[in-house]
Amino acid sequence: MKRALTALAVSLALGVVAAPPAVAQETTKIKFTLDWKIQGVHAWFYWALDKGYFKNEKLDVTIDQGEGSAASVTRVMTGAYQAGFGDINAIVQNAAVRPEQTPVMVYMFYNRAPFALIAKADSPIKSLKDVEGKKLGSPAGAAALKVFTALAKKNGIDDGKVTWINMAPNLQEQMLLRGQVDASAVFSATSYMNLVAMKVDPDRDIRWIYYNDHGLDLYSNGVLVSRQLAKDKPQAVTGLVRAINRAVKECVAQTDACIDNLAKNEPLIDKDIEKRRLQYTVKSLMVTPETDNIGLGDVDDARMTRAIAQLDESYGLPRSPAPSEVFNRSFLPPKAERMLKTPF
Numbered sequence: 154m155k156r157a158l159t160a161l162a163v164s165l166a167l168g169v170v171a172a173p174p175a176v177a178q179e180t181t182k183i184k185f186t187l188d189w190k191i192q193g194v195h196a197w198f199y200w201a202l203d204k205g206y207f208k209n210e211k212l213d214v215t216i217d218q219g220e221g222s223a224a225s226v227t228r229v230m231t232g233a234y235q236a237g238f239g240d241i242n243a244i245v246q247n248a249a250v251r252p253e254q255t256p257v258m259v260y261m262f263y264n265r266a267p268f269a270l271i272a273k274a275d276s277p278i279k280s281l282k283d284v285e286g287k288k289l290g291s292p293a294g295a296a297a298l299k300v301f302t303a304l305a306k307k308n309g310i311d312d313g314k315v316t317w318i319n320m321a322p323n324l325q326e327q328m329l330l331r332g333q334v335d336a337s338a339v340f341s342a343t344s345y346m347n348l349v350a351m352k353v354d355p356d357r358d359i360r361w362i363y364y365n366d367h368g369l370d371l372y373s374n375g376v377l378v379s380r381q382l383a384k385d386k387p388q389a390v391t392g393l394v395r396a397i398n399r400a401v402k403e404c405v406a407q408t409d410a411c412i413d414n415l416a417k418n419e420p421l422i423d424k425d426i427e428k429r430r431l432q433y434t435v436k437s438l439m440v441t442p443e444t445d446n447i448g449l450g451d452v453d454d455a456r457m458t459r460a461i462a463q464l465d466e467s468y469g470l471p472r473s474p475a476p477s478e479v480f481n482r483s484f485l486p487p488k489a490e491r492m493l494k495t496p497f
Contacts, residue, residue, distance in 0.1 A: 178211045181389040186228045186237035187219040189322060191419040193427030194434045196411045199418045201400035210392025221294025222374055229256040229379050236378045240296035242371055244479045245461055249470035252478060256377040259484045260394050260450040263373035263438045268297040268364040271344055272336040281362055285314040290334035292322045297338035303467035307368040346430040350423060371460050372452060390484045398486050402493060405435055432497050440495050448491030452480050
């Protein structure tokens with residue numbers, strides 16, 4: 154007995170007594186809302202899901218379709234979703250009023266905002282000023298509608314002279330072509346390829362008025378999470394972002410396989426159209442001279458400050474949030490893992 158006690162004492166002194174087995178990291182359930190119906194620009198989320206990248210990060214992710222980029226922010230604010238793909242400009246507007254409830258963006262996708270007004274090429278709307286007195290269409294939760302006030306104020310447009318027609322997302326191009334609205338506020342990547350699918354030449358038959366070409370320099374969609382998730386389970390947010398970043402790079406490199414996988418989740422998509430949509434979005438909205446410097450997912454703080462100031466000036470926000478209140482880069486993978494050159 155004495156020898157056994159002596160051995161125990163030596164073991165304690167040396168710190169070699171076996172510790173109880175570590176408790177495995179608990180799986181975190183995350184409900185994730187898209188901004189829209191399933192399209193090629195969502196392929197990376199399903200790639201991360203089906204390849205097990207979320208599971209590898211101890212995440213149980215479910216993905217639902219959305220009702221607009223601004224609506225994604227509202228969905229997370231209500232607590233119905235813990236994360237989503239939505240618009241940072243809607244985050245800014247909400248953070249100015251309810252900072253504790255407003256989600257924070259953790260991975261920027263659209264370095265160049267895709268907001269645009271589209272009108273038929275033979276329309277009397279030839280410039281931004283021409284929208285006064287006209288009927289414009291948009292889904293109620295669309296970010297292009299929410300930001301229009303900023304565009305109007307920046308360009309001296311009386312938005313009180315614009316009549317807005319609410320419509321379902323899938324009817325925007327159809328109602329324009331039928332003459333039911335004079336113009337529509339859209340996401341360029343979505344509408345461009347929708348028009349192609351409708352056998353309309355978006356370059357010849359449609360006039361495009363891009364918000365960022367008329368005085369706005371805005372970011373747009375990215376991955377956002379609730380403040381509670383970021384605070385209580387930062388490792389889950391880090392894992393979510395890491396899995397998505399990996400999926401983005403793989404989908405750009407293996408676009409056909411990625412779109413094939415998307416079609417398993419939504420068999421009704423046109424794979425050729427959605428492949429072109431993904432590639433169009435990467436080239437026109439995601440990979441820019443800025444991302445060549447800072448990598449995918451991040452923002453430039455000086456530009457973000459200017460964008461917030463533009464929104465503040467246009468909307469008369471009760472206060473102007475700091476960039477750190479609406480974007481948190483602490484969950485990003487290292488810059489080297491976020492660099493991307495498009496192969497197409």
